[in-house]
Amino acid sequence: MGKLKKIARRSFLIGSVAIAGGVAFGYWRYKTPYKNPLLDELAEGEAALTPYVRIDADGIGIIVPRAEMGQGVTTTLAALVAEELDVALEDINVEHGPASRAYYNAAALEEGLPGIAAATDEGWLARNARGFVHVPAKFLGMQITGGSSSVPDGYVKMRVAGAAARHALVAAAAERLGVDRESLRTEDGRVISADGSSLAYTELAAAAADVDLPDEPELKDPSEWRLLGRSQPRVDVLAKSTGTAEYAIDVTLPNMLFATVRMNPRLGGGMNGYDATRAESMPGVERIIPFEDGVAVVATNTWHAFQAAQAIDCDWGDAPYPATSAEMMEAVRNSFDRDYRDSRFRNDGDVETALIEADVVEAEYRAPFLAHATMEPMNAAAWYRDGRLDVWAGSQLPTQVYALAEEILGLDEKDVDVHVPYMGGGFGRRAEFDFIAQAILVAQAMEGTPIKLTWTREEDMTHDFYRPAAMARFRAAVADGMPVACDLELASLSVIASQMGRIGLPVPGPDVSIVQAAWDQPYSIPNYRVTGYRTPAMLPVSSWRSVGASQNGFFHECMLDEIAHAAGADPLEMRVQLMNHEPSREVLRAVAEMADWGAPLPEGHGRGVAFVMSFGVPAAEIIEVADTGNGLRIVKVWAAVDVGIALDQRNLEAQVQSGVNFGLAAAMMGEVTVRDGEVEQTNFHNYNSIRINQAPPIEVRVLENGNHIRGIGEPGLPPAAPALVNAIFAATGDRIRELPLSKFVRFV
Amino acid sequence: MQIVVNGETHDVDVDQNMPLLWVLRDELGILGPKFGCGIAMCGACTVHIDGRPMRSCSLPIGVVSGEVTTIEGLGTPGALHAVQEAWVEHQVAQCGYCQSGQIMSAAALLARVPEPTDEDIDIAMNGNLCRCGTYPRIRAAIHAAAGKLREA
Numbered sequence: 080m081g082k083l084k085k086i087a088r089r090s091f092l093i094g095s096v097a098i099a100g101g102v103a104f105g106y107w108r109y110k111t112p113y114k115n116p117l118l119d120e121l122a123e124g125e126a127a128l129t130p131y132v133r134i135d136a137d138g139i140g141i142i143v144p145r146a147e148m149g150q151g152v153t154t155t156l157a158a159l160v161a162e163e164l165d166v167a168l169e170d171i172n173v174e175h176g177p178a179s180r181a182y183y184n185a186a187a188l189e190e191g192l193p194g195i196a197a198a199t200d201e202g203w204l205a206r207n208a209r210g211f212v213h214v215p216a217k218f219l220g221m222q223i224t225g226g227s228s229s230v231p232d233g234y235v236k237m238r239v240a241g242a243a244a245r246h247a248l249v250a251a252a253a254e255r256l257g258v259d260r261e262s263l264r265t266e267d268g269r270v271i272s273a274d275g276s277s278l279a280y281t282e283l284a285a286a287a288a289d290v291d292l293p294d295e296p297e298l299k300d301p302s303e304w305r306l307l308g309r310s311q312p313r314v315d316v317l318a319k320s321t322g323t324a325e326y327a328i329d330v331t332l333p334n335m336l337f338a339t340v341r342m343n344p345r346l347g348g349g350m351n352g353y354d355a356t357r358a359e360s361m362p363g364v365e366r367i368i369p370f371e372d373g374v375a376v377v378a379t380n381t382w383h384a385f386q387a388a389q390a391i392d393c394d395w396g397d398a399p400y401p402a403t404s405a406e407m408m409e410a411v412r413n414s415f416d417r418d419y420r421d422s423r424f425r426n427d428g429d430v431e432t433a434l435i436e437a438d439v440v441e442a443e444y445r446a447p448f449l450a451h452a453t454m455e456p457m458n459a460a461a462w463y464r465d466g467r468l469d470v471w472a473g474s475q476l477p478t479q480v481y482a483l484a485e486e487i488l489g490l491d492e493k494d495v496d497v498h499v500p501y502m503g504g505g506f507g508r509r510a511e512f513d514f515i516a517q518a519i520l521v522a523q524a525m526e527g528t529p530i531k532l533t534w535t536r537e538e539d540m541t542h543d544f545y546r547p548a549a550m551a552r553f554r555a556a557v558a559d560g561m562p563v564a565c566d567l568e569l570a571s572l573s574v575i576a577s578q579m580g581r582i583g584l585p586v587p588g589p590d591v592s593i594v595q596a597a598w599d600q601p602y603s604i605p606n607y608r609v610t611g612y613r614t615p616a617m618l619p620v621s622s623w624r625s626v627g628a629s630q631n632g633f634f635h636e637c638m639l640d641e642i643a644h645a646a647g648a649d650p651l652e653m654r655v656q657l658m659n660h661e662p663s664r665e666v667l668r669a670v671a672e673m674a675d676w677g678a679p680l681p682e683g684h685g686r687g688v689a690f691v692m693s694f695g696v697p698a699a700e701i702i703e704v705a706d707t708g709n710g711l712r713i714v715k716v717w718a719a720v721d722v723g724i725a726l727d728q729r730n731l732e733a734q735v736q737s738g739v740n741f742g743l744a745a746a747m748m749g750e751v752t753v754r755d756g757e758v759e760q761t762n763f764h765n766y767n768s769i770r771i772n773q774a775p776p777i778e779v780r781v782l783e784n785g786n787h788i789r790g791i792g793e794p795g796l797p798p799a800a801p802a803l804v805n806a807i808f809a810a811t812g813d814r815i816r817e818l819p820l821s822k823f824v825r826f827v
Numbered sequence: 828m829q830i831v832v833n834g835e836t837h838d839v840d841v842d843q844n845m846p847l848l849w850v851l852r853d854e855l856g857i858l859g860p861k862f863g864c865g866i867a868m869c870g871a872c873t874v875h876i877d878g879r880p881m882r883s884c885s886l887p888i889g890v891v892s893g894e895v896t897t898i899e900g901l902g903t904p905g906a907l908h909a910v911q912e913a914w915v916e917h918q919v920a921q922c923g924y925c926q927s928g929q930i931m932s933a934a935a936l937l938a939r940v941p942e943p944t945d946e947d948i949d950i951a952m953n954g955n956l957c958r959c960g961t962y963p964r965i966r967a968a969i970h971a972a973a974g975k976l977r978e979a
């Protein structure tokens with residue numbers, strides 16, 4: 080092993096190391112307590128490097144440490160490295176990095192820490208608080224894909240890795256040619272000398288490992304960018320247009336068997352007993368494996384496993400929560416009480432006094448439980464043999480698989496390999512690992528034989544970790560066309576408590592997701608208070624695309640629409656007036672211009688506007704609906720967002736459209752209900768989603784006024800529901816305060 | 828029994844009730860058609876049988892008599908079908924999981940209606956769910972593919 084070279088940055092180290100026949104550049108860590116996936120040969124006590132770039136005689140590889148679940152992150156992260164390295168995207172191999180704690184994600188944790196600072200808060204306290212978050216992220220070593228954080232997290236790291244690699248390759252070329260490095264330039268994977276002769280990076284790789292790296296490799300000025308800031312073809316698009324992209328559900332292993340599970344639909348209720356006599360004699364069935372709260376069937380074909388699982392008689396335990404969703408909603412309602420108070424991050428002025436003697440506008444809103452319903456049902460493959468475990472799973476948190484392997488099989492990290500193929504949707508569901516634990520348990524029982532475990536859609540729909548049900552109440556007072564007081568109370572189950580409970584971590588302090596995208600909005604109202612209440616745990620809940628913003632955007636922005644109506648103000652103009660953050664004001668102005676807000680509309684048409692800042696991204700949307708007499712039609716959606724720096728406009732547009740459609744689907748028809756302790760929705764016939772015939776045209780504009788680069792997987796979603804609800808009010812005069820809308824109106 | 832998939836004849840020895848999807852995926856290792864719902868509600872498993880789009884998850888192998896074409900038989904990365912070309916040019920796929928089915932439904936539509944209106948697209952494609960919400964680009968790509976096929 081050659082000596083290590085490194086560059087220290089404020090919050091991370093980038094370095095290089097020799098590998099067989101070449102060099103790797105990446106995240107560097109001394110005396111790492113964690114396994115390094117690509118440099119297993121390192122002796123104990125030696126430093127280890129987890130690469131972003133690997134160059135050897137065979138070619139150039141860029142390793143992307145975040146999961147591709149549709150958001151296009153593979154392409155954007157690879158482009159960050161390729162830009163500084165001066166290689167074309169089509170000339171490199173882009174690989175998904177193996178699970179490694181060295182690929183920790185600091186940006187994801189910034190949003191999750193309780194009440195530290197609003198994204199718009201640039202005071203020193205806020206900046207320092209955000210800086211400190213790097214410490215626990217490193218400590219936890221969470222390789223997480225979520226929170227719209229991959230691009231912000233990789234924006235500097237990946238470019239520094241590329242620049243460091245370029246520096247070393249140029250230095251190696253200078254030495255080989257006996258010329259000054261200043262006389263050399265790089266292009267398309269080659270170092271080119273003044274006389275026009277050139278050396279390929281692959282030829283220089285071995286020598287580059289010996290080059291000392293500069294303290295601060297110079298990054299290109301954005302004006303010199305050739306890849307970034309332009310739309311790149313997605314590296315996965317060809318595979319995904321030809322049926323050749325491999326998802327976990329496609330993993331094929333020698334002599335593999337196929338499995339499924341049937342778990343207690345009363346979630347967490349356990350199993351008293353089961354009778355598999357009938358199933359055991361069914362065709363193709365190889366093994367029935369009981370778990371604490373269900374059974375797995377192993378068969379020669381997934382369909383045989385499905386059939387046999389249905390034929391098992393299970394005696395399920397009772398649900399550890401109320402029997403119906405109506406009772407759960409009542410519990411949410413009852414948690415508007417001092418005893419359940421969780422947070423009050425905003426408390427400007429004196430709301431109580433301001434509301435005395437005023438004409439008060441008040442209302443109550445509710446949002447239901449929702450399922451993630453990723454297109455690819457939960458599944459994982461596992462193979463336990465010779466004291467080693469391999470797992471293939473679409474996971475947003477692959478490092479967690481090590482903990483599972485240790486818990487279930489007592490295996491050390493070094494004896495576990497986690498492979499992360501493409502994911503058929505994540506939306507937060509794949510940050511959970513119930514299905515992975517099941518695959519490991521089956522692999523354990525079937526030691527020596529590889530298994531692939533696939534859930535039915537019914538299992539998937541009824542065994543989710545749901546978006547929590549939530550309620551809001553507000554009271555407000557207006558004067559002179561503007562709000563003067565606004566008291567917003569929010570109650571819901573706690574996502575963070577539910578999740579942390581599952582990985583055995585305590586929750587220090589309040590759950591910011593209960594009030595996310597409500598307490599931290601860039602509006603100045605003289606008397607403005609936002610209080611969060613935590614409903615005790617019931618149905619298990621989790622992050623659902625945009626997390627708390629998914630319901631709070633709806634609550635906050637319908638509230639502002641009601642206030643504007645009461646104040647006789649234009650709802651868009653009123654928001655512009657209330658705003659204290661220029662990039663936010665700009666997205667509202669942009670969307671108003673795109674839609675020609677204020678222009679006369681045809682009879683029966685109405686428009687609604689909403690603005691939500693989430694994950695640091697200000698997002699404004701206008702939706703137009705038409706009352707056709709036969710039902711409502713969504714005519715068009717206009718969306719403007721600000722991501723600070725737009726690396727790939729076309730992919731950003733796709734993500735905003737995706738968020739809008741996901742938000743519309745939920746607002747129009749998404750609802751999970753519970754009866755007798757079981758989720759009633761089982762498949763797409765009773766948990767439907769938006770389809771092409773209802774999906775509106777969505778025009779997107781991406782602005783770059785913010786001063787941080789931000790991710791866009793989620794922020795397009797939260798304004799969709801309130802903009803639609805406000806549009807329905809404008810078109811029909813009906814103010815709907817509960818989702819889904821299909822309970823009250825018909826969509827054509 | 829025998830089935831013809833993408834021009835190749837396969838001998839399969841399975842339960843007559845086994846859906847075509849699971850014969851393709853678990854018996855023959857043809858993995859382009861995806862499992863999404865199992866009840867003909869999402870379209871991820873769409874294949875062509877004698878050119879007609881069918882939901883293979885809900886079609887017992889015993890009743891399949893025609894020739895089966897899966898996405899692998901429509902075109903390959905080296906030789907794309909016009910619909911796939913349009914899909915690449917419009918960067919339609921996000922997670923991509925629904926796209927085999929979308930492309931098969933779109934190809935069948937264009938074979939029947941060379942110049943589809945938006946309404947034709949709504950009718951032919953509303954059985955194909957996309958949870959990533961790629962619908963605007965699906966629509967644009969179908970119109971573009973129609974143009975390509977007309978020129979070809």
Ligand code: FES
Binds near residue numbers: 867869
């Ligand atoms: S899997 Fe066949 S239609 Fe959904």
Ligand code: FES
Binds near residue numbers: 454925958
């Ligand atoms: S691209 Fe993900 S479901 Fe369609």
